[in-house]
Amino acid sequence: MLTWLNRESLAFPALNKALREPNGLLAAGGDLSPARLVAAYRHGCFPWYQDGQPLLWWSPDPRTVLLPDNLHISRSLRKVLRTDQFSVSFDRNFKEVIHACAAPRDDDYGTWITSDIQAAYYQLHRQGYAHSVEVWHAGQLVGGLYGIAIGQLFFGESMFSRMSNASKVGFVTLVNALKAAGFVLIDCQMPTNHLISLGAGNISREDFAQYLAKHLDQPSGMQWSSETRITSRLKI
Numbered sequence: 482m483l484t485w486l487n488r489e490s491l492a493f494p495a496l497n498k499a500l501r502e503p504n505g506l507l508a509a510g511g512d513l514s515p516a517r518l519v520a521a522y523r524h525g526c527f528p529w530y531q532d533g534q535p536l537l538w539w540s541p542d543p544r545t546v547l548l549p550d551n552l553h554i555s556r557s558l559r560k561v562l563r564t565d566q567f568s569v570s571f572d573r574n575f576k577e578v579i580h581a582c583a584a585p586r587d588d589d590y591g592t593w594i595t596s597d598i599q600a601a602y603y604q605l606h607r608q609g610y611a612h613s614v615e616v617w618h619a620g621q622l623v624g625g626l627y628g629i630a631i632g633q634l635f636f637g638e639s640m641f642s643r644m645s646n647a648s649k650v651g652f653v654t655l656v657n658a659l660k661a662a663g664f665v666l667i668d669c670q671m672p673t674n675h676l677i678s679l680g681a682g683n684i685s686r687e688d689f690a691q692y693l694a695k696h697l698d699q700p701s702g703m704q705w706s707s708e709t710r711i712t713s714r715l716k717i
Contacts, residue, residue, distance in 0.1 A: 486511035486538075491520040496540045496686055499526075505541030505686075512536070513601035515608055522629050522636050525686070525693050527670060529593055542686035545669040545676065549660035553680035554653060561646045562653065567623075569654040570615045573707045575606045578613040578625040582639035594639060602638070605629065612705050616642075616651040624648040626655070628668075630703065633696040635659055636668040640675075652679060654711055662703035666692050 484494040486508050499507040507526050511517055513536070521527060526540040554562070561567075579602055583594035605611035610631065616624035624647025626640035635655075642648035656667060668689075669681045 484508045488512060491517050493521065493524045493526060493538065496525050496690060499540045499542065499686070505539045506537060507540045508538040509535045511538070513597055515601070515604050515610070518601060518605055518629075519610060519631070522631060523693065523697055525690055527636065527638075528598070531593055532595060539670075540686060541671060543683035544686055544689040545672040545681050545683055546689065546692075547656065547667040547669055547676070547679065547681040549656055549664065549667070551680040551682065552653065552656050552660075553678065555678070558646060558649055558653070561650065566618060567647065567650045568617045569651055569711045570617065570707065571655075571658075572606075572612055572705045573615050574622065575611065575613040575627065576603060577622060578615060578627050578641075579603070579639075581622070581625065581641045581643075582627065584641065602627070609705075614651045614655045616647045618644055618647070624651050626651055630664075630701075630705075631697055633664045633699045633701050634666050634668065634692065635664055637670070648675075649679065658711075659701075659703065663699075663701045664703065665696055 483500065483506065484498065488511060494508055496507065499505050513528065521538060526538045528536060529539050530537040579594065579599050583599060602611045610629050611627060612630055613627045614625050615622055623644040624642040626637065626648060628635055628637040640648040640652065659667065669676045672681065672683065
């Protein structure tokens with residue numbers, strides 16, 4: 482039976498209460514307050530719903546994740562990364578990144594990013610939880626992604642690309658920076674061909690919960706700075 486959340490409480494049902502069909506539907510209702518969103522990520526669930534639906538919370542089993550050591554960079558992408566055609570920044574323009582992720586595209590991916598979601602995650606950005614990655618070419622924003630960082634875990638939300646390989650360059654640059662800062666896992670939520678090609682794979686919900694318990698409250702050395710631009714030319 483689906484649990485309806487009480488607006489007066491930030492508590493979520495146990496992850497093993499999630500439905501098998503649709504896979505991972507855990508709860509409905511509540512709100513998009515920063516406190517509830519942080520509580521959701523710490524619990525192991527995330528919001529996803531379409532316009533006209535109630536607010537829905539999900540914890541799929543299995544969970545798609547990327548372990549930094551498993552990052553796969555194809556031969557063609559390596560060639561791109563050895564050039565200086567792109568530069569990458571962190572937290573330079575969160576609003577534009579999430580707005581671009583919400584734009585219509587050929588598939589459904591990203592269409593759930595409503596104006597309410599954008600406003601809620603911008604508040605998380607202001608509080609230091611949500612972060613953006615921007616990919617630049619000739620001074621123009623051509624790709625990027627955003628997500629939530631807590632402890633040594635990064636919870637990816639969405640990415641966009643206006644130029645071939647732009648989002649992949651941003652993702653690879655982010656993963657390398659997170660790995661160097663001591664992050665142990667990037668949550669990808671659900672599988673896509675794009676993410677699988679970069680080395681993402683599935684783990685059980687139980688194993689995912691173990692990562693949460695062990696690493697959410699561990700410090701990392703990540704420095705998120707809007708003043709820094711990173712060349713995409715990597716020594717790989």
